Amino acid sequence: MMKQTTHIKVENLTVKYQFHTAIKDVTFEIQKGDFVGVIGENGSGKTTLIKALLGALDISSGNITFMDDLKVGYLPQHIMRAEGLFPATAEEVALMGLLEEKRFPKRFTKNDKAKVKRIFHELGIMHLLKKRIGNLSGGQQQRVMLARALISDPDVLILDEPTSALDSVIEQTFLDLLKSLNEEKETTIILITHDLATVGEYIDHVIYLNQVLEYDGPFDEFCKNTKHSPYIHLHAKSACGHEMMKKEMKQ
Amino acid sequence: MIGDLLEAFSYGFMIRAFVVGVSIALSASLIGSFLVLKKFSMIGHGLSHVAFATVAIALTLGSAPTLFTLPIVSLAAILVLKMNEKASMHGDSAIGLIATMGLALGTVLASLNGGFNVDLYSYLFGSILTIQSIDVYLSVGVSLVIITLVLVFYQELFALVYDEEFARINGIKTKRFNVMLAILTAVTITIGIRAIGTMLISSLIIFPMVSVMQLRLSFKKTVIYSAILSVVNVLFGLSISYLYNLPSGSTIVLFSGFVFLVIYLGVRMRNLGGFRSEKV
Known part of the structure; x- marks a missing residue:
């Protein structure tokens, strides 16, 4: 290539x-x-x-x-705010990846939610969509963060x-992905x-x-x-x- | 008892107390939702101590406490943020410095002024009898502004508290939003000290959010339920305070603490009983 x-x-x-x-x-x-x-x-x-x-x-x-x-996607070193009590679902976290392309006032549409579903499906984490981020394992949280990074279709x-x-x-699967x-x-x-x-x-x-x-x-x-x-x-x-x-x- | 409570609404001061209470409950819980998750909720406690000092100064000078307190507490809020950012100081240390300085200054001024008189005492622990029409207009206005700002900037604020670095990278002006949160906290504290008191107002910022967080819901539901619970706490607290002739602020805080305990124990018992489920 x-x-x-x-x-x-x-x-x-x-x-x-x-x-x-x-x-x-x-x-x-x-x-x-x-x-x-x-x-x-x-x-x-x-x-x-x-x-x-x-x-x-x-x-x-x-x-x-x-x-x-x-378009740049970013997956940080430390998974932020993943304590058990943090009240956010994996879907809410992944939608953050679309913030930059939203104009004022920033609102997510059904289309955006469909995008999240598609990415979760591709990453094999559809079952985590409505789960609270703090209840997920380190590997699951990392995949949600990857979904957040990928949702804007980054170059x-x-x-x-x-x-x-x-x-x-999981490391091997992640790198293969x-x-x-x-x-x-x-x-x-x-x-x-x-x-x-x-x-x-x-x-x-x-x-x-x-x-x-x-x-x-x-x-x-x-x-x-x-x-x-x-x-x-x-x-x-x-x-x-x-x-x-x-x-x-x-x- | 219900008759006694209905009778309360025939008094102008009680109607004012309920309107101010509900407005402050909404403002404090909405701001608190973000401050608690940012682990910055103690800023409310620190600023309330500064408010105590400024009320003492205002009473000494004979000027209106609310108008005198508002700009100074707002400046203190920005100072805490700047100390946190620039002076290599953790947020809790910066709040500790500002809070103790405020309390010390207020106490010295009170002492110079002949000790804690009735006026200053009512600002310490809240008194519904002292609420005036201007407090009603201010608290309703402030709560409308806060509700509007939270609705408009909901996504930005969520990103700010979940992952500030990610928010900044995605073009959100995080410094501006931090200043906005700090000033709104200062305004809420200032407006709330009449009814709840400088020593207790920060509880309205913290209790509703930490209570609803026990239910483990989504972010959106947590913010909405926290606002509803805050209003319920204040309405029940004020009613009990009226019925049993108790101090309004303390009664609201005790009732909020009781509700937190019920939710906390209820969730623990449900989990122990094997009914653990995740409804977001």
């Missing part, structure tokens, strides 16, 4: 907080249909980068350009460590992860951050580069082994 349409362009991005610089002079491009893994140690600036992409924080310098009015889906609350079986979205709808996926062992086989583009951009390119090249050996040894040994094996088999 040729991936030539640039979706997101980040140029010389720097984000400073009150007492430290989170990311410095980061430049990269993401193409339509990319499945990107944003990796790095804790505190390397991964979440800051994603929040900057989403416009959730003020950047200190540089530019972020989204081409062609792209780009940004996920911040989405599998951290999932057990291994992302892959099928990526392949069938050409949705660009940007996934923050520290767990390359699990997601390594799904991603094709790696952005490796350590406050500065250490690497931006194909996953197999990342694995080959000895400069990244310490990170690979700690976090990506099996993923890189698998990737290299895949490459050899292709050859």
